[in-house]
Amino acid sequence: MTYTIDWLAVAPELTVVAGILVVLTLDLFLSRRDKYWTGVVAVLTVSLAVVPLIVMAADDLTRAMFDGSFVVDDFALVLKGLFLVAGYLVLLMSVTYIESDRYYEGEYYLLLLVSILGSLVLASSRDLILLFIGLELTTGPLFLLAGWRKGDAKSNEAALKYFILGVLSTAMLLYGMSLVYGLTGSVRFVGIREAIPAIGAAQEPALVLGVLLMIVGFGFKVSAVPFHFWAPDTYEGAPTPVTAYLSVSSKTAGFVAMLSVVYLAFPDLTSIWGPALWLLAAASMTVANLSALRQRNIVRLLAYSSVAHAGFMLVPFAGAAVAGQALSEGLSATVTYLVIYALMNLGAFAVVIAGARRTGTGDIEGWAGFGSYAPRQGILLVVFFLSLAGIPPLAGWFAKFVMFQAVIAAGGTAAVWLAVIAALNSVIAFFYYARVVKTVWMDPAPAELGEEATAPATGALRLAMGLAAVAVVVIGVFPGISAFFGDATTRILNGG
Amino acid sequence: MTVGPGWYMTLAAALFSIGAIGMLVRRNALVMFMSIELMLNAVNLTFVAAGRALGTLDGQVSVFFVLVVAAAEVVVGLAIIVAVFRTRATASVDELSELKG
Numbered sequence: 001m002t003y004t005i006d007w008l009a010v011a012p013e014l015t016v017v018a019g020i021l022v023v024l025t026l027d028l029f030l031s032r033r034d035k036y037w038t039g040v041v042a043v044l045t046v047s048l049a050v051v052p053l054i055v056m057a058a059d060d061l062t063r064a065m066f067d068g069s070f071v072v073d074d075f076a077l078v079l080k081g082l083f084l085v086a087g088y089l090v091l092l093m094s095v096t097y098i099e100s101d102r103y104y105e106g107e108y109y110l111l112l113l114v115s116i117l118g119s120l121v122l123a124s125s126r127d128l129i130l131l132f133i134g135l136e137l138t139t140g141p142l143f144l145l146a147g148w149r150k151g152d153a154k155s156n157e158a159a160l161k162y163f164i165l166g167v168l169s170t171a172m173l174l175y176g177m178s179l180v181y182g183l184t185g186s187v188r189f190v191g192i193r194e195a196i197p198a199i200g201a202a203q204e205p206a207l208v209l210g211v212l213l214m215i216v217g218f219g220f221k222v223s224a225v226p227f228h229f230w231a232p233d234t235y236e237g238a239p240t241p242v243t244a245y246l247s248v249s250s251k252t253a254g255f256v257a258m259l260s261v262v263y264l265a266f267p268d269l270t271s272i273w274g275p276a277l278w279l280l281a282a283a284s285m286t287v288a289n290l291s292a293l294r295q296r297n298i299v300r301l302l303a304y305s306s307v308a309h310a311g312f313m314l315v316p317f318a319g320a321a322v323a324g325q326a327l328s329e330g331l332s333a334t335v336t337y338l339v340i341y342a343l344m345n346l347g348a349f350a351v352v353i354a355g356a357r358r359t360g361t362g363d364i365e366g367w368a369g370f371g372s373y374a375p376r377q378g379i380l381l382v383v384f385f386l387s388l389a390g391i392p393p394l395a396g397w398f399a400k401f402v403m404f405q406a407v408i409a410a411g412g413t414a415a416v417w418l419a420v421i422a423a424l425n426s427v428i429a430f431f432y433y434a435r436v437v438k439t440v441w442m443d444p445a446p447a448e449l450g451e452e453a454t455a456p457a458t459g460a461l462r463l464a465m466g467l468a469a470v471a472v473v474v475i476g477v478f479p480g481i482s483a484f485f486g487d488a489t490t491r492i493l494n495g496g
Numbered sequence: 497m498t499v500g501p502g503w504y505m506t507l508a509a510a511l512f513s514i515g516a517i518g519m520l521v522r523r524n525a526l527v528m529f530m531s532i533e534l535m536l537n538a539v540n541l542t543f544v545a546a547g548r549a550l551g552t553l554d555g556q557v558s559v560f561f562v563l564v565v566a567a568a569e570v571v572v573g574l575a576i577i578v579a580v581f582r583t584r585a586t587a588s589v590d591e592l593s594e595l596k597g
Contacts, residue, residue: 129558136565143572147579156580163576164528167569168519171535174562175512178539178555182505182546187554 009063009072009124011052012080016117019045020110027106035105039095042109046088046116053081069127069188074488075335079123079256082339086249087116089346092464093353094241096457108148111141112245119253126264127188128177131257135173135221138253139166142246146238158237165220165230173217179210180265189264196268211272214261215280221254224314225283228307232291235303240356243299244349247306248342255313255338262317263327274321278418281318284311285425292432297362298352301432305388306345308429312403313337315422319407319415333406336486340399340475347468348384351377354457354465360450364436369445373453380465382437387472389433390426395472398479400426402486504545512538523588525577529570536566 007014022045023038030037056063056077063072091112098108118137125131143166147159181187183203184195199207216227223231235243262273285308292304316337317330352362354377359366371378387394407419457465475482511534518531540559547555 129554129561133561133565136569140565140568140572143576147576150579151583153583156576156583159576160525160580163573164525164532167529167532167573168535170565170569171512171515171532171539174536174539175542178508178542178546178558181555181558182542182549185550185552187558 003066006063006065008052008056009065009070012049012084013117013120015049015052016045016113016120019048020113020117023106023110023113027110030106036095038106038109039091039098042113043088043091043095045113046084046091049120050081050084053077053084064126067188068190069130070124071126072124075260076123078335078339078485078489079252080120082252082342083116083119083123083249086245086252086342086346087112087119089350089464089468090241090245090249092460093244093346093350095460097239097241097353108145111145115139115141115145115245115249119249119256122253123256126190126260128181128192129187131261132170132174132177135253135257136170139170139221139250142242142250145242146234146246148239148242152237154237155239156237158234161230162234162238165227169217169220169227172213172220176210176213176215176217179206180214183207183210189260192265193267196266207269208272211266211269212276215258215273215276218254218258218261219280222251222258222310222313223254223307224280224310225287225307228284228288228310231307232300232303235306236297236299236362240299240349240353243303244346244353247302247349248345251306251310252338252342255310255334259317259331259334262321263331267327270321270324270327274318274324277314277318278322278414281311281314282418282421284308284314285422286311289425289428289432293428295432296364298356298364298367298436299362301364301436302345302348302352305429305432308425309337309341309345309388311425312400312422313341315403315418316406316410319410319418322414322418323410323412325410325412329406329409331489332483332486333402335489336402336482337399339482339485340395340472343468343471343475344384344387344394344396347380347465347472348388350461350465350468351381351384354461355381357457358450358453358455360452364439367436368439368443370439371441372445373449377457377465378440380469381440383469383472385433385437387476389430391430393473393476395475395479395482397476398482401479402483501545501549504541508538508541508545510538511535511541525580525588529573529577533566533570536562 019041023041026041027038056072098105115138118134122134122138125134143159143163146162147155149155180192183199183206184192186192186195219227266273288304288307292301295301295304313334316333317327320327320330355370356362358374359370383394387396390396390400404419407415515531515534515538519528522528540562543555543558
């Protein structure tokens, strides 16, 4: 059997591989002062990798390779684009942060690029093995990045907690996969889907166990309650740009894996995974929002906020599944939510990085009067936090809108109850975002400000904040842009 | 009496459960790590047994990938445990309680 390789389809991955090799080699020859060039190469690599994506988007073909294991369709294109944009913004945020620290620079960019490579592979994977490789390649480097400040006890603790729970979730996911493979005889999603109706009643408990173990594995990756407890600790202890990456790219990777498995392999098993996801969604929103209310550290607050958003993202397809409706609208809503969430959350983290340098603290109290001595960053903070809360005309409202639209359209008692829980949680969420905004703008600034308080942010960080802010405002005013991306992905379900 | 794939599946399930229980009850990071390896090996056994019963190679191929990834994870994990040990001189996860709330 011979395989033909479509080089254009793998061009984004190959570009990143080339970038990884260049960074690795360059790092050997650069002196300590010139290490920032590795960062420049990383940023260029990620920008270059977008080019083949645009070329492929223009000709509107579905490219399948290796017996349909590696597929580049609209779903893959949109998510690869999202991973690259998120990677680009995180790299911009990292430049200042890593340079100002005395830890290794070259290795940092190397590991971040490897993680981006993993997420690109993941978006195209249509079989269990490739999915597993992509997911591990995404999260593996992040265990190390979470512990990057290795002299710091908090960073160590963050890395160890993330590692142990990450590997535990991998083991559960794999056991689920091996059971599903044993029962269906296929590792490809299409094959699994075709084999499922033939499974007899005697083997059904094993199938249920396999599917649920996989959902639990994904639940850890997307940090949904009750598998979220690593998230706040890891987010707080890890370097802040890594936290931004964890909360966006690693979470999106978990969602991509979950979505492609449940939609392409298990669409006929909604009675098994539907109720499980319903519970995860309801618990994530409620528990995370109530915990976020009493947080004093701004990064922990964003950590709980990201857990709550994972719950909101689960709502559309959990709703459609429990109501037994077509899944395409739920998929479209979730992908739209992922795109918007990535932009606004990265923006929020960029402002937190800039602000933490000025205020010198992560405690929300220490940010009192931040708006009075850093007005532009103060305004950006308001933009991103209110967008996360879902206030129009910022992008967040549209994410919530499509989420509610999809779950209400699904109909049925269980779906409507989920919508009610989501609505109550949106209100609770508003309180803690608004509390930060109030502290920043209405509380008096401390009488004596530190030296750093008036130091401007560096160019790269400004660019990251600016790009995210423009995207959040433009999508909020013209929501059709992001809905277009969401709709494009649903063609995956029609075999298109 | 022939030993069919069901026996291997049962053994794998038992190994996986032992590993999972080990994760829950032991508090030493190294022992927890060993428990995870036990779970991953249960996965390998299931893949191989299923592949053999089905007569396809997918199961055996999966095991190669799982082994390689598990080896990479050992490297990462031990590096992290060593880093923790240097700052704390302990491998007990209960004493890691700086981050709370």
